[in-house]
Amino acid sequence: TLPGLSPAGDIPGPSHGIAYPEGWQEWSTIAVSHRTDNNTLRVILGNAAAVQAARAGQTDPWPDGAVLGKVVWKDVQLENWEAATAPGEFVHAEFMFRDSGQYADTHGWGWARWVGLEQKPFDGGMQVCISCHTPVKERNWVFTDPAPFPPLR
Amino acid sequence: TLPGLSPAGDIPGPSHGIAYPEGWQEWSTIAVSHRTDNNTLRVILGNAAAVQAARAGQTDPWPDGAVLGKVVWKDVQLENWEAATAPGEFVHAEFMFRDSGQYADTHGWGWARWVGLEQKPFDGGMQVCISCHTPVKERNWVFTDPAPFPPLR
Ligand code: HEC
Numbered sequence: 001t002l003p004g005l006s007p008a009g010d011i012p013g014p015s016h017g018i019a020y021p022e023g024w025q026e027w028s029t030i031a032v033s034h035r036t037d038n039n040t041l042r043v044i045l046g047n048a049a050a051v052q053a054a055r056a057g058q059t060d061p062w063p064d065g066a067v068l069g070k071v072v073w074k075d076v077q078l079e080n081w082e083a084a085t086a087p088g089e090f091v092h093a094e095f096m097f098r099d100s101g102q103y104a105d106t107h108g109w110g111w112a113r114w115v116g117l118e119q120k121p122f123d124g125g126m127q128v129c130i131s132c133h134t135p136v137k138e139r140n141w142v143f144t145d146p147a148p149f150p151p152l153r
Numbered sequence: 154t155l156p157g158l159s160p161a162g163d164i165p166g167p168s169h170g171i172a173y174p175e176g177w178q179e180w181s182t183i184a185v186s187h188r189t190d191n192n193t194l195r196v197i198l199g200n201a202a203a204v205q206a207a208r209a210g211q212t213d214p215w216p217d218g219a220v221l222g223k224v225v226w227k228d229v230q231l232e233n234w235e236a237a238t239a240p241g242e243f244v245h246a247e248f249m250f251r252d253s254g255q256y257a258d259t260h261g262w263g264w265a266r267w268v269g270l271e272q273k274p275f276d277g278g279m280q281v282c283i284s285c286h287t288p289v290k291e292r293n294w295v296f297t298d299p300a301p302f303p304p305l306r
């Protein structure tokens with residue numbers, strides 16, 4: 001299949017009861033990261049509420065309505081520039097939905113993941129996510145510091 | 154200064170005679186990369202025409218009107234997860250503007266760069282860019298393969 005094209009289909013079903021965040025492919029960038037322990041490249045995206053909060057430094061806590069997304073690819077060496085690592089196989093997209101009331105039991109966030117280009121909903125339980133994010137519980141459960149950007153103009 | 158905030162200002166001046174691509178901070182992602190030779194993380198973005206072409210695999214050649222952007226940060230180790238590298242200092246944003254007519258002399262692209270959070274226009278000449286992109290002259294002068302994305306829905 002061509003990049004970005006996979007068999008057209010219906011909207012993927014919910015993950016942990018959370019509806020698929022349609023249109024996330026068009027969200028703006030909050031940060032990027034490279035994990036060298038499992039050789040994956042990621043982009044951290046946000047919906048409009050999250051990007052606005054990130055750019056304004058209003059992330060302690062993140063506002064209700066903010067959705068953070070993380071898109072993960074296996075990394076591969078760039079063919080024409082050996083010292084550059086670029087995205088290979090798509091792994092998954094996962095999201096934290098901020099709602100301090102609705103998600104009070106899971107630290108103010110709804111946790112959801114869709115796997116593979118076919119976007120199969122993950123249903124292993126939010127605890128999988130939460131336990132791994134415990135090192136940053138004092139940071140509103142978020143690892144990412146928004147990358148510095150020049151002001152929008 | 155807070156992330157994303159720097160002294161408000163006027164629109165930066167042109168680079169190589171090319172006007173500043175206002176609003177690029179909101180463009181969608183085409184790919185990400187990590188250069189281990191100079192320790193920088195980057196996101197490759199595009200305007201609507203470029204993202205549409207990327208998602209549809211119509212990049213040989215890229216269509217007139219497409220603008221590719223590359224945003225570069227120094228990399229730093231993520232504080233709470235040692236094996237992750239995250240964006241540090243903002244370096245620059247640079248752009249390739251596709252117009253096979255207007256930019257016929259520079260291989261169908263206008264090449265421009267704005268440096269630092271203050272977005273100072275680069276004026277060193279397009280040849281600086283072109284010479285470095287020569288390894289990919291058979292690829293329409295573009296290194297990046299768009300990352301695979303699940304279809305928009
Ligand atoms: C193996 C550990 C681990 C697990 C399991 C995990 N995460 Fe994360 N997550 C991280 C780390 C580390 C980061 C930040 C670095 C990176 O990967 O970019 C992160 C970042 C994120 C981000 C970007 C915002 C932030 O906190 O930086 C989202 C969104 C996210 N994870 C959602 C989830 C969801 C949803 C699940 C479960 C379905 C999950 N994570 C499971 C370790 C984990």
Ligand code: HEC
Binds near residue numbers: 186249265275297
């Ligand atoms: C030192 C070599 C070098 C120089 C100089 C250089 N580039 Fe690049 N450029 C690269 C490499 C390698 C990539 C792809 C890997 C990466 O960095 O993500 C790239 C990628 C890009 C991209 C993303 C699209 C693509 O080709 O992958 C843009 C846009 C870009 N460069 C613009 C410019 C402009 C504008 C200039 C000059 C003002 C310039 N470059 C100068 C090496 C260079």
